[in-house]
Amino acid sequence: MKAEMYRTRNNMSTRSIGGKPVESAFLNNDGIYDPECESNGKFKAVQCNGTEVCWCVNSAGVRRSDKGDKNIKCEHVET
Template sequence: SSTQTLNCSKLVPKCFLMQAEMYRARNHQDTRSGGKPVETAFVDNDGIYDPVCESDGKFKAVQCNNTEVCWCVNSAGVRRSDKKDKNIKCEPAETYWVRAEMMHKSVDVPIDVANLRTGIENALQ
């Protein structure tokens, strides 16, 4: 691991956050007790998953545990392959998640679903 400069005006990449949490766990320090996405994000049958990050905070495509068992992950750090040895070949896989919750007031006329879909698609491009 390398030392990273903290910039409080920017979001910290998930990979760096996971590294920091695993560092604290290895050193018997408190780790966050709530808010974990799912336990499988940190623990699997082989033990603690301490991620390897690119210098910009992205997850490296290949992740390994300390027994040289390796697997491929997507850009969110989620395993996307079976586990193999350290010679596994993985291509980077970008994951995009968009979560939107929309509410609108009551209207007198039915909503035109096609126009709504087109409007959302145009807004996201």
């Protein structure tokens, strides 16, 4: 997660390098996804796995909803 936050703060790519996932990528039931973070280092309320599949997470990145499409509405929940 520190690597993710460092790259985000320094406007560096947090996706993949040469088609390979970055070290900070997470593995979930849908495969590897690179979590999106706010500028303060907390996870964004909506996370997606690079497809149309998205879900809601709390500020620590723990999923708190069923999966939906990219238009899912999530409120930011502090942990």
